[in-house]
Amino acid sequence: MWKKAERYCLYKKHHDMNSKSYYQDIFKVTEQQLETLAATALSHGGDFCDLYFEHTTFFNLLLKDGVVSSGGFHTDFGVGIRVLKGEKTGYAYAENTEMGDMLKAAKAASAIASGTGTEMAYARVADRRHDLYPMQSNWRDMGADSFLPFLKEVEKEVLSRDKRIIKVIARMSDSVSDVMMYNSLGELTFDTRPLGSVTVSAVFEQNGKTENRSASRSFRMGAELIGPGLARELADEVVRGIDDRFKARRPKGGSMSVVMGAGASGILLHEAMGHAFEADFNRKGQSVFSDKMGMQVCPKGVNVVDDGTIAFNRGSGNYDDEGVPAQKTYMVEDGILTSYLHDRISASRYGVESTGNGRRENFRYNPIPRMRATYMESGDADPESIIADVREGIYVDEFSNGQVKIGEGDFTFFVKNGYLIENGRLTMPVKDVNIIGNGPQALADIVAVGNDLKIDNGTWTCGKEQSVPVSCGMPTVMISSLTVGGE
C-alpha cells in the first residue's frame, strides 16, 4: 500500500484563506513591494495599473477501458501586470515573484504610456465581499485514492443502465486558484476559487451502428461535489434518449420555428446576444448592438441576465479578475437593452460602474469583458403549450458548440439532439444539425417564453481570445424563424 498522495502546491493547510497574510505568504510579497511595483508600472505616466497574482493547482484522473490508468497534477504560478493609459493597455507578466523579475514586467507594461495619449479616470469600486463557494472539503487535501472509487462507481452505474454500451470514459478534474489583486487605487483583494468537474461519455453499439453520448457537471465547490448521487445523476443523463438517437435522422433543412428546450438552450443567449453585449466590441464599434442602448431589442416581458453571483456556479466569482465584486447584471429588461457587460476600461469609457465582467484565463492574459452565467428569466407560458402552438418546426435541447460573428450578428449553434414538431407534437428524433440565425433578428422573433428556467451545469467554456468557465440557462423559448441545416 502506498501512502496517501499529497499534492504539490504552495498552499499551507490550516491557513485562513480569508486573511491577507495567506496570500502574501504564498506570493512572498509585502504591501510595500506592491506599492513599489505600482509606482514603477505608472512611471511613464499611465492612468491606472493592476497586479494579478495567481497560484493554481490542477488535478485530473481518467478512467478508460475499465481502469483509471492516467492522471496527474499541474502547477501554475505568476503575476500579470497591466498598465492603462486612456483605453490603451500595456501587459507583461513574470512566472515568479522575485522582485527583480516583477519590476522588469512592470517596466515592460509601463511602455504603453510613453508618448501622448488621452487620459482617463479610473475610480475605486465599493468592496462587497461575497462567499459564493465555501469549500467543505479542500481539493488540495485530497489524494488520488479519494477519487478512484468514484470513477469506478460512475463506470458501474453507466454500464448497469444499458447493455448496448461498449465503451465508457469517465474523467474528473479539479483546480484551485489563489488569486491576489492590487491596483494603483490602493485596492487589495484576494480570493480562492475552486472548480470541480466530472465528465462521462459512453459509446453504444446497435446493429453494427455506434452512437456516443456524454454528460458533465461542473461547479465552483470543494470535493464534496464527488459522491454516489453525482455518479447516478450522470449515468442517468448519459443513457437518456439513446433509443431516439439511434432512430434520429437529419430533418429537411430550411427556415422554421425552433423551440429551445429549458437549460442548455442558453447557448442561444451566449452566442446570439451575450458576446455582442460585451462592451469591448461595442467600445470599438464592432458589435451589431453598438448603437442600440436603451432600444427595444426583444419583445416586452423578456429579461436577460448575466450573473456572477450564483452560489457554486461555474461562471461565478467573488470578484472578477480586476478585483470588482461579483454582480448580477440585467442586459435586457422588459425587452429593452439596459446594460453592456463592462470591465474597468469600458466602464470608464461609458461613464458607468464596472459590471464585474473583467475576466481572464490566467495571469498571462489581460482581462477583457466576458460573460459569467447568462440566462433568460422565466416567462409565464406553459412549456407544453409552447410546443402545442407549433404546426411545423423543430424542438432542440442538447448542444455541443456555438459561434458568432460580432459585426454581422450571425450566430450558430450545433444541435446534438432534438425532435421535429408536427401539428403541436414532438415526432421524429433529429440529430447533428447546425442552426444559424442573426442575433438581433432572433431576439425580435422570440414569441413565447416558458415558466421553467433551468441553469445548465455542464462544463461550458467560452473561447473568446482566452478560455474561461461560464454557464448558461433558459426557460423553454420559441423563436418563430431560424435556419436549420438538413438534407
Added chain:
Amino acid sequence: MITEHEINTARHCITYAMENGADAMRVSLSKSVMDGYTFLNGELDKVTHSADRSIYMYIFADGRYGTFSTNRLDRHELEDFISKAITMVKMLGEDACRRLPSPERTEKSAVTGRELDLYDISYTSGDPDKRLEKARSLSIFKQTVENGTYRLISEECEYSESVDDSYLADSQGFEGRHTETTYYCFSEMTILTPDNCRYSGYWWEAAPKENQLHLQGCARKALQKAVRSIGPKKRRSGSYKMVVENSVASRLIAPVISALNASSIQQKVSFLEDSLAKKIFSEGMTLMDMARTPGMTGSRLYDTEGVATKDAPIIENGVVKQYFVNTYMSEKMGIEPTVEDISRPCLMPYLKGEDLTSSEKTVSLEDILRRCSSGILVTGFNGGNCNPSTGDFSFGIEGFAFSKGKITHPVREMLITGNIVTLWNNLLAAGTDLRPSARWQVPSIAFDNVSFSA
C-alpha cells in the same frame, strides 16, 4: 532561449525520478517569448510582452503512468514535485501498455533545434521600436477614403514576433530540440453601410522568417473581404457544387485526420475504423504528411514522444495508408506504431478527369470556379460540427454564389449538411494555391452535390 542550465535541470528531473521509484520518464521543457503590438483605428492600443517557461513530465512507474507539469523550475521544488508525482502514479490502475517508444524509432538528428531552418537568427537583435513601426505600418485606417458604399468604423491590426524553444528527453537516452521563430500579422475590419448594416473581414499572414512575412496588404485584404460581403442575398436551399477557398479549406480535412487517430478508433468513435488499406475516398484525394520540409511552418523532426517523423502518404488516391498510432495505442491495439499525429498535412492537386501527376500545371481558385461553372464559393465557416462516430456534419458557411465561373453575389446564414466520407467522394478539384503561411497545406477545393440549407 533554453539555457544549458535549464537543460541540465530537465536532465536532473529524469535522474532524480529514476532514482526515486520511476521505471521510465520523459521530460519536455518549453520556453517561449512573444512581443505583440495592437493598433486600434491607427492608434496604439495594446503592447504585450510574454515570457513562458514550463516543464512537463511523463512518469512511468510499476506499470502505471501519469503526467505532471509546473512552471516552477527551482531544483529543490522540482524534486519535491517529482516525489509526490511518483507517489500518485503508483496509486493509479496498472496499464501494461504504457511505455516509452523503442529507441530505434526516435529521432537522432534534432541536436541544435535549428535543423529544419525555422529559426530566424536575426530574432535576438529585434528592436522594439522597429516592431512598433511594423505594427503601425499595417494600419490603413487613416488612408481609407470613405465613399457612399460604406464607412470603415473599426480597424484592429496586430503584429507579433515570437520564439518557441523546446527540449525533449527521455530516460532511454533520447534528446531532441526544436526551435522556431514566428512573425505574424493580423487585421480585422468592420464597415458600416448606409442601411446601418455591419460587415467584417479579417486576414492574417505568418512566417518563420522576418523577410518572408507579407506585412503589407494584410489590412487591405481584410477590408476587401468586408466590402465584398456587402449586400448578401438569400439563396434557395438545394444541392449545389461547392468551392471552398484555400484560407478555410482545412476545416473539411480536420475531421478526416481526427478519425485516423488510433485513440479514436480504439474507443470506437471514428468513422474510419477498419479502413486501413481500403479505398474509402475519391480517387483524387491524396493527403501527404510533409513533416520534414525545411523552412516550412509545421515541419518537425519528431513528435511529442520523440518518434522520428517522415514524409509519407496518409491517404493515396482515396486509399487510407496510415493511422496515427502512438506507442501506447500500438501496444493496446496490437498494431505497428507510426507517429502520434500528423505534422504538416498537404493535399495534392487534382482535377477530375485530368491526369496532373506529371504535370506542372497550376490550378487557381479562378480555374476551379470556371470549371465548376455555378455553385457556392465558401470563404468562411460559422460554427458547426462533425459527428466523430458517423462522419455526419453540419457547418454554417458564408461566401458567394457564382455562375458561369464568376462571382455574382454574397450569401450568408447558410448551412451545409452531409457526411464527410460522401463529401470527399464527391471531390471535383483540389488546386495548387497553397498558402505558404499555413501549417495545413490545403488548397482551394471543389465538391459536387453538396446540400445547402438557407
